[in-house]
Amino acid sequence: MKIADRIDRIQPSITLEMTAKAAELRDQGIDVINLSVGEPDFDTPDNIKEAAFYAINNGLTKYTAGSGTNDLKSAIIKKFKRDNNLDFNAENIIVSCGGKHSLYNACQALFQKGDEVIIFSPYWVSFPDFVSVTGATPIIVPTIPSRQYEPNFEILENSINDNTKGIIINSPSNPTGGVWGDDAIKRVLEIAKEKNCWIFSDECYEQLTYDEPFTSIQNYDLSNNKILTFQSCSKTYSMTGWRIGYTAGHKDIVKAMSKLQSQSTSCPNSIAQYAATEALSGDQSAIKIMREKFKKRRDFIVNELNLIDGISCESPGGAFYVFPSFEKLIGNKIDSAWDFCFQLLDDCAVASVPGKSFGSDLNIRFSYAISTERIKLAIQRMKDILK
Numbered sequence: 304m305k306i307a308d309r310i311d312r313i314q315p316s317i318t319l320e321m322t323a324k325a326a327e328l329r330d331q332g333i334d335v336i337n338l339s340v341g342e343p344d345f346d347t348p349d350n351i352k353e354a355a356f357y358a359i360n361n362g363l364t365k366y367t368a369g370s371g372t373n374d375l376k377s378a379i380i381k382k383f384k385r386d387n388n389l390d391f392n393a394e395n396i397i398v399s400c401g402g403k404h405s406l407y408n409a410c411q412a413l414f415q416k417g418d419e420v421i422i423f424s425p426y427w428v429s430f431p432d433f434v435s436v437t438g439a440t441p442i443i444v445p446t447i448p449s450r451q452y453e454p455n456f457e458i459l460e461n462s463i464n465d466n467t468k469g470i471i472i473n474s475p476s477n478p479t480g481g482v483w484g485d486d487a488i489k490r491v492l493e494i495a496k497e498k499n500c501w502i503f504s505d506e507c508y509e510q511l512t513y514d515e516p517f518t519s520i521q522n523y524d525l526s527n528n529k530i531l532t533f534q535s536c537s538k539t540y541s542m543t544g545w546r547i548g549y550t551a552g553h554k555d556i557v558k559a560m561s562k563l564q565s566q567s568t569s570c571p572n573s574i575a576q577y578a579a580t581e582a583l584s585g586d587q588s589a590i591k592i593m594r595e596k597f598k599k600r601r602d603f604i605v606n607e608l609n610l611i612d613g614i615s616c617e618s619p620g621g622a623f624y625v626f627p628s629f630e631k632l633i634g635n636k637i638d639s640a641w642d643f644c645f646q647l648l649d650d651c652a653v654a655s656v657p658g659k660s661f662g663s664d665l666n667i668r669f670s671y672a673i674s675t676e677r678i679k680l681a682i683q684r685m686k687d688i689l690k
């Protein structure tokens with residue numbers, strides 16, 4: 304059977320694979336500690352669920368406008384004003400089936416064969432594939448772990464050329480949790496402007512910063528109309544399964560994305576859109592509670608990992624991941640971070656994700672979207688196996 308070449312250009316998502324493997328072991332009755340998850344362990348807040356019940360019970364269960372309901376777009380516009388001090392109109396907003404879909408659509412709308420797109424490593428697994436599937440080439444630029452994974456600017460400057468069409472930024476980052484400082488962001492924006500290329504700012508972890516308040520990248524240059532901002536209800540409101548994400552940016556790109564969406568998924572799920580409207584405009588207090596819990600867990604896991612001989616772990620400013628390096632253990636206690644990650648699952652029932660899938664051979668990604676007790680137990684199992 305001949306499958307189209309574009310499918311050969313992409314890889315299956317290893318994060319979802321690890322989650323499936325962990326679920327399989329759990330089904331066999333094994334007590335798996337899942338540190339591979341990419342979603343908060345809190346329930347979707349009740350007010351959001353109530354809005355979904357209301358939609359179901361009142362017949363709001365039909366197709367909506369392809370790019371999202373007017374109510375949800377106004378809630379998004381108000382949210383951008385309230386949380387990010389940014390002004391958008393409805394023509395600048397498109398709602399999609401999750402932030403992933405938003406990013407995919409935007410890549411499809413802008414990139415093609417011959418284009419190059421800068422992606423910073425370690426990167427979220429899907430970025431290179433989003434770019435490759437369009438026929439464009441992902442150009443990987445390394446970052447500096449001790450500086451919250453800000454770019455290596457020397458390599459960035461040498462990687463940009465006339466074919467560079469876009470730069471993808473993800474701060475706070477998955478998989479590192481790194482949050483870039485003002486200077487790094489301004490410098491990347493200047494470089495992008497000089498080369499007239501697009502900035503994609505994936506801000507889906509905006510509400511999860513622990514040391515500094517978050518600033519949306521568009522704020523650094525309000526006049527730059529080549530910035531696209533990607534947001535999602537998934538992490539902020541513990542709504543990963545509801546599949547609502549959105550993009551804000553230039554109306555022509557939004558129009559192009561809407562055109563593509565209208566011929567692929569039609570509208571996002573109507574019930575989830577009503578729930579998302581409540582999420583964005585209703586009570587926001589659950590976010591603060593979640594953030595405080597995550598901060599405590601971050602401090603705990605970073606400290607515990609650094610106490611293990613041979614592991615070194617930066618303290619990331621956001622998201623709910625740590626990305627420790629196993630470099631010092633490779634060649635003596637372990638063969639590679641990749642092997643150790645699978646050994647952790649097979650021998651200790653601790654699921655995590657190998658750094659290689661994020662472009663970094665020496666690391667493993669641990670999510671701390673799980674209780675401190677379970678993190679403690681996972682660390683103990685890791686210590687035992689390393690002994």
Ligand SMILES: Cc1ncc(COP(=O)(O)O)c(C=O)c1O
Pocket residue numbers: 341400401402403404427473476477505507534535536537543546547548
């Ligand atoms: C960096 C990043 N961007 C986007 C997404 C997509 O999230 P969703 O499609 O659930 O909105 C994720 C999910 O893990 C992510 O980590």
